[in-house]
Amino acid sequence: MDPSSSNLNTSSSVTRIRSKLSVVLPGKIYFPGDSEYDSSVGSYFFRTARQTPTCILKPNSAGEVQAIVNVLSSDPGVKFAIRSGGHTPNPHQSNVVDGVTIDLRSLNEIARVGGNSDVLSVGTGAKWGDVYDYLEKAGRAAVGSRESSVGVGGFITGGGLSFFAPELGFASDNVVNMEIVTPRGILCANANEHVDLFRAVRGGQGNFGIITRFDIKTHERNTFWGGGILYPESTEDAQLQAWSDLKNGKYDPRAAVVQSYLFFGAQKSFMISNNMVYLQEAEHPVGLAGFENIQPQVEACPRASPTSRLNEFSSAVYVTTTVKFSPSVCKRINSVWRERTLLISDSPNITSVLTYQQFPLQNKGIPNSLGLHADDELHKDHLIVILSIYWHEIDDSERITKVAKDTMDRMEAVAAGENALHTFKYINYAAYWQQPARSYGEAANEAAREVSAKYDPQGVFRKQAVGFKFQ
Structure with missing residues (x-):
């Protein structure tokens, strides 16, 4: 990740994108000086991540995220950041200078999947503390962050270390399904559908699309x-x-x-x-x-x-x-x-x-x-x-x-x-x-390149989304 890459936006591209986004997301786009904008920038856990994008978007559905991706795809000169909890200290990762930041915290619904007490549907913008509060009433637990203020999305897509690690592995290994917005549309990725994408996203962060929902395994745990x-x-x-x-x-x-x-x-x-x-x-x-x-x-x-x-x-x-x-x-x-x-x-x-x-x-x-x-x-x-x-x-x-x-x-x-x-x-x-x-090895990077070419042939997430990149 090169922090200077966030300066690649041209003023004409940014102006054009702001106009388009205002049309597809009315009332959910915020600019410098708006109280919602200032609140979002100030809510990053660490000061080192409080960059100033040209605008902040707050979608509350996968459909709205898809509309945003469609607009951003139309102008490769505009950088964008994907934010769930905003807990990373890294600059230019979940926030961006001059580009567009997509704040996913409104996608925070938590519910059982089809009445199944073993699987929980969690919006990418939820915080782990909210997940634990929901599960505590049922005497169950999930493989999640040790910090309640951490967001679900970034934690899982990076792998996810928890106190369950010695027994149940990474948090991403305990996901059974993801709803993910790609330039090809809104897809479900799991062990049966879009299996290659399901593998790539777990540990791949925002290189392939924007995850809007995770279906995660829960475990019966009454007392630790x-x-x-x-x-x-x-x-x-x-x-x-x-x-x-x-x-x-x-x-x-x-x-x-x-x-x-x-x-x-x-x-x-x-x-x-x-x-x-x-x-x-x-x-x-x-x-x-x-x-x-x-x-x-x-x-x-x-x-x-x-x-x-x-x-x-x-x-x-x-x-x-x-x-x-x-x-x-x-x-x-x-x-x-x-x-x-x-x-x-x-x-x-x-x-x-x-x-x-x-x-x-x-x-x-x-x-x-x-x-x-x-x-x-x-x-x-x-x-x-x-x-x-x-x-x-x-x-x-x-x-x-x-x-x-x-x-x-x-x-x-x-x-x-x-x-x-x-x-x-x-x-x-x-x-x-x-x-x-790079530390994942050449085989993992080659597989990532293949998935990117398949689901994002234009390279929207590879070229425009800020953050760590596969080689």
Whole structure:
């Protein structure tokens, strides 16, 4: 993704498109200065994503989305962005400068599919908190985001990491059907219809069309055990030993851990946190005892992610990689992170977080576009790594972003030196310069090219939609 590409719009193209869109979507198109426009731009979770499009569209049906796509297809000079929750920190991904942003949050209906309690129909603009509230009444759960404010659409099309990952894989593997708007029309993609499109979209984000509805599997889950614990940084060796015990013991698909190494700039302190869930009712389960029993503990706290400590006006950058776990490689990665974090520790109230998450189970017979192979069994010995940095001073943005890139380069060099670096980069955590679709491999990219040529021969989504692209 090239942020400068959003400047390719010509003024004549933009003027023409605005006029056409005003006709096909009357009353649902907003311009700078409109309160709805300002509200939409200001609602992005991170300041780094608050670009200023020439107009914002708010459709509330697949038919209206189709009308928008038809208009945009008529002028290849106009860039556009697709927004569901607006939770990414990346600029020019779910928003755009000068082009058109399609705000899908009005497509938020939640309902059972044909009275079937096992499958839930969810609009792409719904937030996961709304999905969980709906399912809680029925004693069921879905494979969704750990953050209730995250939108359904972007989360699933990027793959989707959750506390269910060790048992049920990516969220996208738990989708049974999608309603997707393409230049060829409104299509259903599933295991029987448009199978190639169904595979490509799961992990392919907005490269092939605009998903307006997901039909997702739900699971009977009445009670989980879970919580968060904060520790001093002196427990690092014990933390890595707990990972080693979990990875080297009998695989427990119910044990989910998100471990974060944190620097809180306001306190100038390094800490470690574990957010843990056991996917059945079992107080103090054995599978998580190695983490729960680490001492000393600073506090026991409700399950929460590091972002819950931030206000929504922060700037942020995410960078990601995947490594094969070993105590030695993770200890060296931690050392790189601490050393580089100190270079930016003077930025007021900065928060730097290095997080390890379990790699999702790869379900056999459920192909997606991520280029992963079930036989590799990455869930047994690999971790997805994310470096996330949050800050408040706009003037610090350039240097913090440079440090984030350099830090990841150094951490990957450490992992490569121990033959522990995997090529996969999880797209929902990738920085704008990382080009995660390349990490899926040539076979996945070739399949994506074929699907794009079939369903979007003009290249509307490949050329005009901003965001990460297949090669």
